[in-house]
Structures are given as structure tokens and as C-alpha cells.
Amino acid sequence: MIIVFGVFSMAGTYSGVSIHGAMANxxxxxxxxxxxxxxxxxxxxxxxxxxxxxxxxxxGFTGLACAVSPIIQGLLGGLVYWLAREKACDWKVGIGLGVIAQILEMIIILMLARPFVEAWNFIRVIAMPMMTFNGLGVGLSINCQNSLY
Known part of the structure; x- marks a missing residue:
């Protein structure tokens, strides 16, 4: 699973778009x-x-923040898996967790990326699209995985 989802996540990075010198993905x-x-x-x-x-x-200037964020996001998903076993694979939980994961990423970017002004300008542009697309993507991924069982 780690290899399959690792490749999937790297593909998500490659499909990103450069904005203000950082990557929205x-x-x-x-x-x-x-x-x-x-x-x-x-x-x-x-x-x-x-x-x-x-x-x-x-x-880039968000490199460290974007290296830390996915680790936190993966652990967050794992925590929900651990706490809510059956409910963790609900598409609504996936959407909500995808949005929460992106909010955490934006906070981590603001905490770690320098200069702060560039980080803030980046977040202002990418926050809503990334929360929307990643939230819906996690919900869809969870829904598709459930249909395979």
C-alpha cells in the first residue's frame, strides 16, 4: 500500500501548478x-x-513546510483510521479530512516558509482551490476504494 499510494501522491505533486514560486498540488x-x-x-x-x-x-521557499505537511497528513488519516475504523472509509469523512489536512498544510506553510509575506500571498491564492480539490479527491478516493470491497 505504501508504494502504491506513494506513487499516487508523487503523481499529485507532478500534476501541480507553480504559483508565486511554490507548488499548488x-x-x-x-x-x-x-x-x-x-x-x-x-x-x-x-x-x-x-x-x-x-x-x-x-x-523552493515552501520546501521544508511541504516536506513536513504530508507526514502530518498521513498520520492524521491514520489517526482517523485508528479511532473510527468503519466510519473512516466514508466519503463524507474523506472530504472533511481532506479539507482539514489542507488547512493544516496552510498553517504549516505560514509557520515554516520564509519570507512570510511570500507564504501569505501564496496561501491567499491557493487555499480555497487546494481545500476543494484535495477534499473532493480524498472523498472520491475513499468512495472508489469502498466500491472495490
């Missing part, structure tokens, strides 16, 4: 979904792969 879909479907260790593994991939290949 959909890698959280794979990372959060991995935690929700496989638990904390899978979420941590995928988050680590995604974070290292971003840091090494994209970097």
Missing part, C-alpha cells in the same frame, strides 16, 4: 487516503515518501 489525496485506508504506519510511510520527494525535487 493534489498530493494530499494519496497521503490522506493512505492513512485512512491503511492506518498510521501506511500514512506515515506515504507521507515520508511524498515529503522527501517534494523537498528533493521541488524545494
Amino acid at each position: 493534489t498530493s494530499a489525496i494519496g497521503t490522506v487516503s493512505a492513512g485512512l485506508l491503511g492506518g498510521p504506519l501506511v500514512g506515515l510511510g506515504v507521507g515520508t515518501i511524498t515529503g522527501l520527494h517534494f523537498y528533493i525535487f521541488y524545494g
Whole structure:
């Protein structure tokens, strides 16, 4: 699962768009979904792969923040998996968790990225689209995974 969702998350990074010198992407879909479907260790593994991939290949002024964020997002998905077993695989939970994961990412970017003004300008542009697309993407991913069982 770690390899499959790791590749999925890296694809989300590659599909990103450069805005204000940083990358807006959909890698959280794979990372959060991995935690929700496989638990904390899978979420941590995928988050680590995604974070290292971003840091090494994209970097930029959000590099550190975008390396830390997927680890937190994977663990968050895993925590929900651990706390809510059956309900964790509900598409509504997926959407909500995808949005929460993106809010956490925006907070981490504001805390770690420098200069702060650039981070703030980046967040102002990408916050709503990333919350929307990643939230819907996690919900869709969870819904599709449920239909396979």
C-alpha cells in the first residue's frame, strides 16, 4: 500500500501548478487516503515518501513546510483510521479530512516558509482551490476504494 499510494501522491505533486514560486498540488489525496485506508504506519510511510520527494525535487521557499505537511497528513488519516475504523472509509469523512489536512498544510506553510509575506500571498491564492480539490479527491478516493470491497 505504501508504494502504491506513494506513487499516487508523487503523481499529485507532478500534476501541480507553480504559483508565486511554490507548488499548488493534489498530493494530499494519496497521503490522506493512505492513512485512512491503511492506518498510521501506511500514512506515515506515504507521507515520508511524498515529503522527501517534494523537498528533493521541488524545494523552493515552501520546501521544508511541504516536506513536513504530508507526514502530518498521513498520520492524521491514520489517526482517523485508528479511532473510527468503519466510519473512516466514508466519503463524507474523506472530504472533511481532506479539507482539514489542507488547512493544516496552510498553517504549516505560514509557520515554516520564509519570507512570510511570500507564504501569505501564496496561501491567499491557493487555499480555497487546494481545500476543494484535495477534499473532493480524498472523498472520491475513499468512495472508489469502498466500491472495490
